[in-house]
Every structure is written in C-alpha cells, then in structure tokens.
Amino acid sequence: MSDHHASPEYYHGLIKKFKAVGYTLIIATLVTVGIDYFVEKYEVSFPKALAFAMLVAVIKASCVIAVFMHLWWDIKWKTISITMACTFFFFAAMMYLTITSVNDVPGLDNSYRKLPGQAEHSALADK
Amino acid sequence: MEIPYNSTQRPDTGLYNAKVGIWLFLASEVMLFGALFSAYVLLRVGASPGTWSMGLMNIPVGTFNTVILILSSVTVVMAWASLKLGDFKAYKKYQIATILCAAAFVLVKWSYEWPAKFTHYDVTFKDATAAKDYFVAAYGDNHSKQVTKIAKDRYNDPELQITQVPLSGHIVGYKVKGDTHVHDVGKVMNIWNGAWFWRINWQDTNMVALNCPKDITAVILHADGADDDHAKPQHAKTASLSTDAHSGAGSKHHGVEIPVSRIKRLSSLEPAHSPFFAIYFTLTGLHALHVLGGIVVLSYNLLPIGTRLWLKDPDRFANRIETTGLFWHFVDLVWIFLFPILYLL
Numbered sequence: 001m002s003d004h005h006a007s008p009e010y011y012h013g014l015i016k017k018f019k020a021v022g023y024t025l026i027i028a029t030l031v032t033v034g035i036d037y038f039v040e041k042y043e044v045s046f047p048k049a050l051a052f053a054m055l056v057a058v059i060k061a062s063c064v065i066a067v068f069m070h071l072w073w074d075i076k077w078k079t080i081s082i083t084m085a086c087t088f089f090f091f092a093a094m095m096y097l098t099i100t101s102v103n104d105v106p107g108l109d110n111s112y113r114k115l116p117g118q119a120e121h122s123a124l125a126d127k
Numbered sequence: 128m129e130i131p132y133n134s135t136q137r138p139d140t141g142l143y144n145a146k147v148g149i150w151l152f153l154a155s156e157v158m159l160f161g162a163l164f165s166a167y168v169l170l171r172v173g174a175s176p177g178t179w180s181m182g183l184m185n186i187p188v189g190t191f192n193t194v195i196l197i198l199s200s201v202t203v204v205m206a207w208a209s210l211k212l213g214d215f216k217a218y219k220k221y222q223i224a225t226i227l228c229a230a231a232f233v234l235v236k237w238s239y240e241w242p243a244k245f246t247h248y249d250v251t252f253k254d255a256t257a258a259k260d261y262f263v264a265a266y267g268d269n270h271s272k273q274v275t276k277i278a279k280d281r282y283n284d285p286e287l288q289i290t291q292v293p294l295s296g297h298i299v300g301y302k303v304k305g306d307t308h309v310h311d312v313g314k315v316m317n318i319w320n321g322a323w324f325w326r327i328n329w330q331d332t333n334m335v336a337l338n339c340p341k342d343i344t345a346v347i348l349h350a351d352g353a354d355d356d357h358a359k360p361q362h363a364k365t366a367s368l369s370t371d372a373h374s375g376a377g378s379k380h381h382g383v384e385i386p387v388s389r390i391k392r393l394s395s396l397e398p399a400h401s402p403f404f405a406i407y408f409t410l411t412g413l414h415a416l417h418v419l420g421g422i423v424v425l426s427y428n429l430l431p432i433g434t435r436l437w438l439k440d441p442d443r444f445a446n447r448i449e450t451t452g453l454f455w456h457f458v459d460l461v462w463i464f465l466f467p468i469l470y471l472l
Contacts, residue, residue: 006211008212011208011211011212012212013210015205016210017292018201018205018208019201021201022197022198022200022201024438025197025463026197026198026377027196027201029190029193029194029197030190032466032467033186033471036186036471038321038360046283046472047339050472051471053467053471053472055467056467057463057464057466057467059461061460061463061464064200064456064459064460064463065456065460066451068200068201068204068456068459069452069453069456069457070449074141074142076141077142078140078151079140079142079147079148080142080146081146083150083154084149084150084154086154087154087157087158087219089160090161091157091158091161094158094161094165095161095168096160096162097165098165098168098169099168102168102169102172102173108425125133
C-alpha cells in the first residue's frame with residue numbers, strides 16, 4: 001500500500017474493511033460447506049457443484065488479493081500489475097493445456113463405463 | 128552505505144524494495160502450486176474407478192482449519208495496521224494471535240488429520256466371493272447397504288464392483304504362521320512408531336511388506352461403523368471367520384479375521400494408497416511447510432531480535448510486516464482452493 005503516512009482515520013477505515021472481508025470469507029466458507037451437504041442430499045451434478053465451489057473460491061480469493069494483499073490500491077503500479085498479469089497468463093495457460101489434453105492420453109478417459117455388460121458386474125449386482 | 132528505497136517508495140515503481148521482491152516470489156509460488164493443481168486435474172480425470180477416495184475427508188475439521196487460516200489472515204493485516212497507527216502493543220497482540228492460529232492449523236494436521244489417515248486401513252479382496260464374505264462378516268444384514276454407501280459416498284460411483292470397494296477400518300490384531308493366538312496390535316498401530324508401513328502388496332498377496340511381521344497369516348480388522356453385536360451371528364455362519372480380534376475374555380475390540388491369502392491389497396490411507404492420497408499429501412504437505420515457514424518469520428518479527436528495527440526505523444519495520452503479511456495471505460489463498468478440491472468436491 002502506497003500511503004505511507006496517511007492519517008489515522010484512513011487506517012481506521014481500512015481496519016473496518018479488513019474486518020468486513022474477514023466476515024465475508026468466513027460466511028463464504030460456511031456457505032460452501034452448506035452447499036456441499038445440499039449437493040449430496042439433492043444429488044446435484046458434479047460439474048454444477050464444481051462450478052459453484054470454484055465461483056465461491058474465486059470470490060474469496062479476490063477479496064483476499066484485493067483487500068488483504070492491498071492490490072486494490074497497488075495495482076496502479078506497473079511492476080505489480082505486469083507481474084500479476086504474467087503470473088495469471090502462465091497459470092491460465094498451464095491449466096488450459098492440462099484440461100484440454102486429458103483426453104489425448106490413453107486411459108485418461110472414463111470409457112470403461114460404456115463397456116457393454118458393465119451393469120451386470122456392478123457392486124449392486126454382486127451383492 | 129545505505130541501500131535506497133528500503134523504507135520509502137521508489138518514485139518510478141511506487142514500491143519499496145522488499146515489496147517488489149515478495150511479489151516476484153509469490154509469482155514463483157503461483158507457478159509451483161499451479162503445477163501441482165494441474166497435476167491434481169490430470170490425476171483426478173485419469174483415476175481408475177475406485178481409486179479417487181476423497182469421501183473419507185473430515186469436512187468439519189477442514190472447515191475448522193479454513194476458518195482458522197482466515198482469522199489469521201485478518202489478524203496479520205490488523206498487526207500491520209496497528210503499526211501504521213503507531214500502536215506497538217496492539218501489533219504484538221495481533222501477531223501472537225496469528226502465530227497461535229498458524230500453530231493450531233499445523234497441530235490439527237500433524238496430530239489428528241494425517242495420523243488418522245496413516246492408521247486407517249483399506250482392504251480389497253481377490254474375488255467377489257471373498258469380498259461378500261467379509262462384508263457380511265463385518266456388517267451382517269446391512270452389508271449390502273454398506274457396500275452401496277461406500278461406493279456412493281466415498282467414490283461417488285455406485286456402479287463400482289464389490290471387489291473395487293474396500294472394507295475399511297482399523298487393524299486391531301494379527302496372526303502369525305504356526306500360532307493360533309491373536310496378537311494384539313493395540314498402540315503399536317501408531318503413525319509415529321513406524322507401524323503405519325503395514326502393507327500387503329497387491330501383486331504378491333503372500334508378501335507382507337515393510338514393518339509387518341514377515342510370517343503373518345491373517346489380519347483382524349475392525350470395520351468402520353460395524354455393529355459388533357449385530358455382526359456376531361453372521362460370523363458364526365462363516366466358518367473361516369472369527370468374530371473377535373482377541374481370544375481372551377473381556378476383549379475390547381471386535382473385528383473380522385481376514386486371511387492374507389484372500390486379500391488383494393491392504394494399505395493404510397498413505398500416499399501410496401491411491402492417486403488421491405498421493406496428491407492430497409503432496410499438496411497439504413507443501414502447504415503445511417509454507418505455514419511452518421510463516422510461523423518462523425512471524426515469530427522472528429515478534430522476538431526482540433526482530434522488533435529492534437521498530438525502534439530504529441518504524442517505517443521499514445511496518446514494511447517488513449506488510450511483506451510477511453503478503454506471504455501469509457498467499458498461504459491462505461492456496462488453502463481457499465485446496466479446501467474445496469480436497470474436502471468437498
């Protein structure tokens with residue numbers, strides 16, 4: 001944060017923001033856990049559960065980065081914004097390459113489920 | 128010679144030296160954890176049926192640890208704000224709170240979460256007949272429901288074959304060749320004395336690996352949630368099974384006696400158990416190392432050797448706390464993503 005010698009009022013205002021973000025993070029965590037029970041109970045599909053959990057995680061991470069890590073105030077400085085942009089680009093590229101290449105590797109698909117007669121050998125059938 | 132921009136901002140970057148350094152360091156950390164996250168994706172998508180065993184995660188404990196880390200993130204930033212307000216007493220208070228939160232996080236991992244996994248065993252069987260026999264022995268009339276429950280809750284895959292569903296629990300005893308007496312495992316099965324290396328190799332079921340007695344013929348497993356009284360009559364019907372882990376009267380543990388020859392694989396929930404536990408221990412282990420590193424730095428900034436800078440150069444000391452805080456928030460940030468992918472999804 002660049003305001004090295006700001007007034008006490010400025011920091012008291014910041015403290016209020018820090019506390020608000022702290023409460024938000026705890027509530028978001030509890031919401032995620034609550035939704036997990038909801039997902040199990042109502043058998044929500046995995047992609048939907050994943051999307052929701054990641055959405056909450058990204059919101060929480062954004063709060064931490066923006067307020068706790070002061071990026072909201074520091075992003076104006078090129079050294080930080082360029083570093084962050086490069087990091088984000090390489091991270092996104094790494095995840096993109098991984099996610100888009102999983103089906104290229106033999107054995108990394110779930111086609112075993114489609115084998116004929118699979119149901120006859122299921123756990124339920126064996127019981 | 129004084130190094131410039133240690134406590135003041137450099138006009139062109141707007142940042143002091145340490146801040147540039149910590150952001151570059153955090154960028155490299157993103158790459159490190161990013162590589163492991165992409166490994167997680169690859170392992171999860173490629174996991175064979177019955178190997179992505181995340182249903183055993185203790186969600187309340189994971190939630191507790193998440194809240195603890197969030198609280199520590201709040202206290203560390205409050206410590207910095209206190210310094211900016213010139214309140215060194217409040218700084219110390221918040222810094223101690225941060226260290227206590229961090230210690231609580233590591234303590235939960237070290238003394239509860241990880242040991243619980245290393246002392247919890249999965250047994251898979253050579254064939255469906257054996258699997259059914261021992262599920263019946265453990266759960267009696269409820270065996271069918273139990274198999275479905277494990278397949279669904281733990282693997283999210285109700286189509287698993289019974290041979291892919293493990294019988295889980297704690298090993299309470301064992302038998303050795305030429306001896307009918309059941310040896311009590313008791314406190315021996317503890318992570319910290321090495322007994323957690325018990326493993327029966329799935330390629331050669333007669334080989335009992337590592338710290339297991341070499342001539343072991345059977346293990347006695349107390350299955351999770353097994354109702355001993357309920358299961359007893361079922362044991363009596365199965366000649367090859369024994370109800371009690373202990374032959375003597377007044378034994379506290381009941382279990383299913385499983386001959387080694389019927390076991391396809393026996394393993395605790397250690398990294399070698401499955402791709403899930405491999406990546407689980409890698410990710411949480413690396414994260415815990417970061418928490419430990421954070422504790423060291425936070426403690427240094429609380430001890431006289433660190434705080435003397437406050438008397439000499441308060442601005443620089445506040446900057447030091449800010450950069451420490453940036454690292455600490457990153458540790459929190461990583462956990463924010465680890466918690467849902469390892470515990471919930």
